[in-house]
Amino acid sequence: MKIRYAAFVAIAIGLVVILFGLYPANTGQDATSRQINVEAKEVSDLSKDLQKNDEDWKELLTDEQYKVARQCGTEPPFSGKYYDFKGKGSYQCVCCGNVLFGSNSKYDSGSGWPSFWEAVNDSAITKIVDRSLGMVRTEIKCKKCDAHLGHVFEDGPEPTGLRYCVNSASLTFVPDTTEITEETDKKN
Numbered sequence: 001m002k003i004r005y006a007a008f009v010a011i012a013i014g015l016v017v018i019l020f021g022l023y024p025a026n027t028g029q030d031a032t033s034r035q036i037n038v039e040a041k042e043v044s045d046l047s048k049d050l051q052k053n054d055e056d057w058k059e060l061l062t063d064e065q066y067k068v069a070r071q072c073g074t075e076p077p078f079s080g081k082y083y084d085f086k087g088k089g090s091y092q093c094v095c096c097g098n099v100l101f102g103s104n105s106k107y108d109s110g111s112g113w114p115s116f117w118e119a120v121n122d123s124a125i126t127k128i129v130d131r132s133l134g135m136v137r138t139e140i141k142c143k144k145c146d147a148h149l150g151h152v153f154e155d156g157p158e159p160t161g162l163r164y165c166v167n168s169a170s171l172t173f174v175p176d177t178t179e180i181t182e183e184t185d186k187k188n
């Protein structure tokens, strides 16, 4: 009897030790996997514009915007809504809202397309060598969603000497307001 009792006590103690020993480890594991899920969700939020397919873009954009931004089209010169537009504000990607250009770098190049001598920052735009139509040009795309914007040439004004030649159809103009300026100042 004594041996059986001792064995029972030993097993009971063993079970208690195992249960209490495993409990914190399980909690830790849950916390870790929860964290990984949250991170994965944030990553997918960031790249959700890249996950849109052709049908999604067709629904979201006008025919002209779709043809230019998603199929590397070019609007006819002097036809877009921004080539002669002089509003103060920023120009965003028509597809994803990524801020690309500011009105302070817009100038009249005479080309018939909205022209800028610089982008808001280097990380907003991807530059790709384009050898189509028997020319070597540098295509510019939205870095966030891969929308075709236009081309960049080296015949722009100072201080950069660059001419970002952009289709109006790839852009959405957002006017500057006093509220936005104040908000930005507070954050800075």
Ligand SMILES: [Zn+2]
Pocket: 093, 094, 095, 096, 097, 098, 142, 143, 144, 145, 146, 147
């Ligand atoms: Zn974009």
